[in-house]
Amino acid sequence: MAFEEVAGLKSKIDRRKALEKELKELKLSVPKTDRVYDSGERGYLRFKTAVRVGKQLESQIALTKKYKRREPIRVLRDYIFGPPQDKVLIIYGLRRTGKTTMIRQILTELSPEEFEKAAFIQVTSADTLADVDADLKLLEKNGFRYVFIDEVTLMEDFIEGAALFSDIYAGSGMKIVLSGTDSLGFAFTREEQLYDRCIMLHTTFIPYREFEEVLGIRGIDEYIRYGGTMSLGGINYNSETHNSDNCNPHTCNSEATKIYNTNTPFADSKHAEEYIDTAIAKNIQHSLKAYQYGGHFRLLRDLYEHGELTNVINRVVENINHSFTKQVIERTFRSHDIAVTAANLLRDRENPVNIMEHMNAGEVNSGIMKMLDILNKEEQTVGIEEDHMIQIKEYLKLLDLIMEIDLESLPEVSRKGKITVISQPGLRYAQAQAIVENMLLDAEFRELSARERQRILERLLSEIRGRMMEDIVLLETRLAFPDKKVFKVQFPVGEFDMVVCDTKELTCRIYEVKYSREQIPEQYRHLNNEEKCSMTSHRYGDIVGKYVIYRGENTKCGDIQYLNVEEYLKSLGTHN
Numbered sequence: 001m002a003f004e005e006v007a008g009l010k011s012k013i014d015r016r017k018a019l020e021k022e023l024k025e026l027k028l029s030v031p032k033t034d035r036v037y038d039s040g041e042r043g044y045l046r047f048k049t050a051v052r053v054g055k056q057l058e059s060q061i062a063l064t065k066k067y068k069r070r071e072p073i074r075v076l077r078d079y080i081f082g083p084p085q086d087k088v089l090i091i092y093g094l095r096r097t098g099k100t101t102m103i104r105q106i107l108t109e110l111s112p113e114e115f116e117k118a119a120f121i122q123v124t125s126a127d128t129l130a131d132v133d134a135d136l137k138l139l140e141k142n143g144f145r146y147v148f149i150d151e152v153t154l155m156e157d158f159i160e161g162a163a164l165f166s167d168i169y170a171g172s173g174m175k176i177v178l179s180g181t182d183s184l185g186f187a188f189t190r191e192e193q194l195y196d197r198c199i200m201l202h203t204t205f206i207p208y209r210e211f212e213e214v215l216g217i218r219g220i221d222e223y224i225r226y227g228g229t230m231s232l233g234g235i236n237y238n239s240e241t242h243n244s245d246n247c248n249p250h251t252c253n254s255e256a257t258k259i260y261n262t263n264t265p266f267a268d269s270k271h272a273e274e275y276i277d278t279a280i281a282k283n284i285q286h287s288l289k290a291y292q293y294g295g296h297f298r299l300l301r302d303l304y305e306h307g308e309l310t311n312v313i314n315r316v317v318e319n320i321n322h323s324f325t326k327q328v329i330e331r332t333f334r335s336h337d338i339a340v341t342a343a344n345l346l347r348d349r350e351n352p353v354n355i356m357e358h359m360n361a362g363e364v365n366s367g368i369m370k371m372l373d374i375l376n377k378e379e380q381t382v383g384i385e386e387d388h389m390i391q392i393k394e395y396l397k398l399l400d401l402i403m404e405i406d407l408e409s410l411p412e413v414s415r416k417g418k419i420t421v422i423s424q425p426g427l428r429y430a431q432a433q434a435i436v437e438n439m440l441l442d443a444e445f446r447e448l449s450a451r452e453r454q455r456i457l458e459r460l461l462s463e464i465r466g467r468m469m470e471d472i473v474l475l476e477t478r479l480a481f482p483d484k485k486v487f488k489v490q491f492p493v494g495e496f497d498m499v500v501c502d503t504k505e506l507t508c509r510i511y512e513v514k515y516s517r518e519q520i521p522e523q524y525r526h527l528n529n530e531e532k533c534s535m536t537s538h539r540y541g542d543i544v545g546k547y548v549i550y551r552g553e554n555t556k557c558g559d560i561q562y563l564n565v566e567e568y569l570k571s572l573g574t575h576n
Contacts, residue, residue: 048131050122061104068214075201086171091179092186093203095279096229099179103148118146125154129161153182162189166197204400205423208569228424231264266426281309406487410535421471432464466515480572494526506541517552524560
């Protein structure tokens with residue numbers, strides 16, 4: 001920004017703050033109509049917010065009795081049924097990850113006597129902390145002991161007064177559960193008003209075993225396509241719809257799930273873009289608007305106000321496994337996935353083909369940019385600075401949307417890097433679908449025979465799914481073994497896709513991850529390479545296991561153990 005523009009920008013910011021203050025005062029001045037509820041023997045209760053108790057609440061939670069429970073509900077269960085403490089429990093995470101459902105499920109586990117003392121408050125942006133405080137006082141006076149407050153971060157003054165939930169109400173014996181999508185708002189609350197007085201329960205990351213167990217959708221391919229949310233596309237979360245299609249929730253296979261997965265957030269690039277905009281970009285914007293703590297995320301406000309925050313996040317997601325740098329955003333967009341597949345097809349031993357000769361790369365990439373809402377450097381009205389990238393990465397980590405895995409090198413031990421993995425595979429795969437859709441539309445590509453087009457497109461998606469399967473295995477293994485070192489190691493030629501090192505016992509296990517159902521000696525050639533194994537054992541300890549994780553059946557080839565990827569991922573739950 002030019003120096004002469006600073007004064008004008010400051011004036012606009014001051015004006016906006018003044019208008020926001022005026023709007024807040026106007027909201028407070030508008031009289032609210034109390035909601036009257038006949039509580040039977042307690043008489044009529046007048047609430048200022050949307051409070052549900054008794055039969056109203058019972059009807060609201062009835063449907064969730066059919067749903068299977070997510071694993072994090074154990075934390076909520078321990079809090080609700082454990083001894084009183086002066087702490088609140090906070091459930092937070094991205095949209096469609098089961099926050100409200102979890103609250104409703106725990107309400108169904110209360111005894112009839114306990115349920116009579118339970119209340120559910122649905123907060124709206126029109127509510128204030130004073131409104132909720134008044135209702136909590138009324139609930140406490142009438143003997144309520146379990147209060148669940150949903151979307152609490154929608155209140156503009158939540159941060160400033162959040163301590164009252166723990167200090168006054170939880171401190172007097174009430175069990176207070178807060179939930180919402182604003183992770184940054186809760187992070188500020190934890191560091192400020194609720195410091196050491198809250199239990200955090202994050203729902204964003206959904207491992208494969210929960211995807212299969214809770215939603216009833218089986219197979220790594222389905223997880224790659226749709227994993228990341230507890231969406232209504234899942235069997236057990238939409239049983240009425242599926243029963244109407246004559247689908248048994250316990251036997252329904254992957255093919256059947258395709259019929260109704262059009263409702264999922266990641267059904268295609270359009271749905272994924274909407275999810276990024278509403279669940280991530282607008283989540284950030286709400287934080288920027290409501291919590292101006294030292295302007296920590298001020299640079300991202302510029303992107304949002306110019307309509308480019310979704311653009312930048314999309315670009316970051318597409319390139320996440322390579323480099324979270326300024327250059328990734330600013331360079332003229334060139335689809336990484338197409339480039340990798342072109343190189344592999346050209347090296348195909350049986351039937352090499354140069355797909356770049358049969359497609360207009362410029363038109364294909366232009367279509368990709370349009371579908372993914374990505375702008376080239378010359379179209380950006382706000383320059384992308386390194387600080388933008390750092391702040392986006394910081395926020396995505398806070399959301400549990402990304403995690404970094406160590407990338408080590410041998411014999412050059414000083415050369416280290418990071419692999420940034422996305423925890424919602426469906427989000428990434430939706431962008432891959434966009435590439436496929438554009439290749440199908442390309443005029444030059446259509447000149448190929450149907451068989452050739454199919455072969456190239458299948459290879460493209462196979463490459464993408466293969467890289468994503470590696471990421472999934474790395475991420476879930478890293479989370480399952482917090483006491484071990486999980487990383488990828490590179491050699492001058494070749495790599496081990498994953499190493500799990502026990503730094504106390506000085507032992508390690510080495511892995512290759514292959515998107516294949518077949519057992520081929522080439523898959524484990526690096527695992528049997530004496531030089532690579534010697535360098536690895538010298539650096540990390542004795543090698544006590546060699547594995548190939550793939551899509552076939554569990555078996556053994558010499559000292560190489562083949563592990564089925566679904567079975568491997570499900571087994572990780574036993575380590576938590």
